[in-house]
Amino acid sequence: MDSRSIQVVRSGVLAPIKKWGTKWSLWPVHLVTACCGAELAHAFASGYDGERIGALNYGIARQTNLIIVEGAITRKMARVLRITWEQMPEPRFVIVMGACGLKGGLFWNGYHLVKPSDVVPVEYFIPGCPPTPEGLLRGIRSLQEKIWEGKNRNSIDFNKIELARKEIERRIPTPPKIIARNPFIKVDVPKDVDWAFGNRLVNELKEGLGNLVERITITGKNRICIRVNPKNLQRVAVKLKDKFDHVKSVNVIDVPYDNTFIVEYVVSSYSNRELMPVLVTIATKISKKNPKLPSLHSYWVSADYLEREMQDLFGVTFEGNPWGNRKFLLAPDTPDYPLRKDFKLEEEVYARDEATEGSKNEEQKQEQGGDKE
Amino acid sequence: MLGISEIFEMFKNNMVNIPLIQPIIDALMNIPLVNYVVALVLWKPFFAIAILPGLGGIMLVLLLMVYWERKLTARIQWRVGPLEVFRPLRGLIQPMADGFRYFFQEVIVHVDAHRPYFVQLPILTFIPVLLPILFIPAGEIVAIRSPYAIQIIVALIALIPITIIGIGWASNSRFAYIGSVREAMMYFAYEVPFVIAVLAMILMYGSGDPYVIVEKQSVPGIIMNPIAFLVFFIATLMATSRLPFEIPEADQEIAFGPFVEYSGILFGIVMTLAYEKLYIMCLLMSILFFGGWSGFAIPLLGDLSPVIWLFVKAVVVMLIVALTRSIYPRFRLDQALRMGWTSMLAVSLVSLAVALAIRLSGWLG
Structure with a gap:
């Protein structure tokens, strides 16, 4: 046609x-x-x-x-x-x-x-x-x-070849039977590594932080994870900021079954040669209904933009961040919080000029439809 | 009141004499009714406007220039250019295909446009384009003979940018608006040096009458006053938006400026505007600098011979102007303005001094 x-x-x-x-x-x-x-x-x-x-x-x-x-x-x-x-x-x-x-x-x-x-x-x-x-x-x-x-x-005529085909009974693969009832997301899995400096550092941190933290684990070579209650986050930051001078990244993990977010600050140092390769993760768990956390930008300046980005993508409010609730990286008309697990993309419909195919009646119908669009 | 027979007599007494086709004309003049048409067409003022160097010349030039420009650009870039449309003529009729395509395309008048002006102005532009042709003589073939012809032509050429600005204004689009403002700016850049260069030539010849000017050019004007020619040439490039100064149209930046909203046949008309302007300025250039219609007479063509000479000279100049399109990049607006108001103005004043010196020396009498 x-x-x-x-x-x-x-x-x-x-x-x-x-x-x-x-x-x-x-x-x-x-x-x-x-x-x-x-x-x-x-x-x-x-x-x-x-x-x-x-x-x-x-x-x-x-x-x-x-x-x-x-x-x-x-x-x-x-x-x-x-x-x-x-x-x-x-x-x-x-x-x-x-x-x-x-x-x-x-x-x-x-x-x-x-x-x-x-x-x-x-x-x-x-x-x-x-x-x-x-x-x-x-x-x-x-x-x-x-x-x-x-x-x-048609400028090319392909040769047609009759292919004999053996009928094979097709079996639909069964779905996996074992479904974890309570999928578990764990950010601090301990790991045995040969890292003497790390053990010394963990002991130092335990002494310095005392009962402010819930747990300190070595999760790999040069990797340490500190689990903190959100209430104590600022106090921990005050104690750590002399040793570690910048935030490498701020991550948010959406845990849907638990209705919580896990917020991670990864801190490291540029001034102390021994601490340079070490990444310390400060992980804290907050509720999804009211995701609020004190901002750490006054302790680590580099946390500022990263927090803004997380605010954009997950809707976690960092109280005290000077940017506020505005969109930072995303366009102003983007729907809210695209990286949350329960985010649904809107279906977009484009008017297609179907007049080109089919009979004249259909053509008119399609045109009317197109006008509405 | 003039009767039909008197008008017919007036046409008959002032007809273009071409010995080559004289027998055919004589035969046609004996047929009733057809003889009126033939007499009108060959009446010298009508011939000048409608055939050569008027509308017919413009049509010829449009077909030739578009093809030449594309072909020349292609050759400079090691390509072939338009070819397959008609191989025996190396694709010479490519502009005709483009013209037909434009002619039969939909004309979109967008909602924001000022409808009457948007549609009328492209057609109204033909008035300032065709009016100068009334005053451009070619030998005996001339519409209006005036001792101030050159001045009048320059004044009428200055009307063309106004219609372009009107086109941009009627389009009511941001690119068209930017394009119109650029056109106005460029107008200020070239107009003063251009007028001074023409004035220098008029001062040198001592008259604005093309017949006097052509008569006095035993040596072509370009040799007598090359500086004025330089200014005139650059001003021509600026006035017709040729590539070093293609600032108002600039299709890579502002998408054809004032003409961005036009489509179909209306775009076909406005696109040819610059070429028509170029044609008229080249006619003026060949009168002022290349001895106009002087050239050895071809007896078979009779009155047509000087017209052909003028046309050929203008076309050769146009072909050279087309070369700049394929080899130069574009100036910025501020650079072009600075050039117009500093170096070009200074050079045009020098050309005025040269003309004055020639005038005072009494060389041209």
């Missing part, structure tokens, strides 16, 4: 002139999202020279009639593709090059992927990863042929 653009070109008394003009003047505006862009550049540079067949690369959608989509289209780019396509005057055509645009390619089955054919009507797909410049030019030539003749021309 011809797309609407092809029908527009091929209808009317002046069809021969329209066909001829459109055939030899396909000016692509290209939407580069991946490496196929390099192949497109190659196809229009001195080696292959796409301008021979009248295709001139152009930057502005309003004045051209062909989009070449190069690469994977994510949810974000799908909107861009649709807007670009809608800006174009009829007749307009879309060519998609590369495996990513065809079926997802490298990103097959990705949660963020949209097929270009769901967003805009596509005239030709050019398979390959990436396709060669010859392939791309052949795609444009095929579109020219389609405009001229009104139908897809």
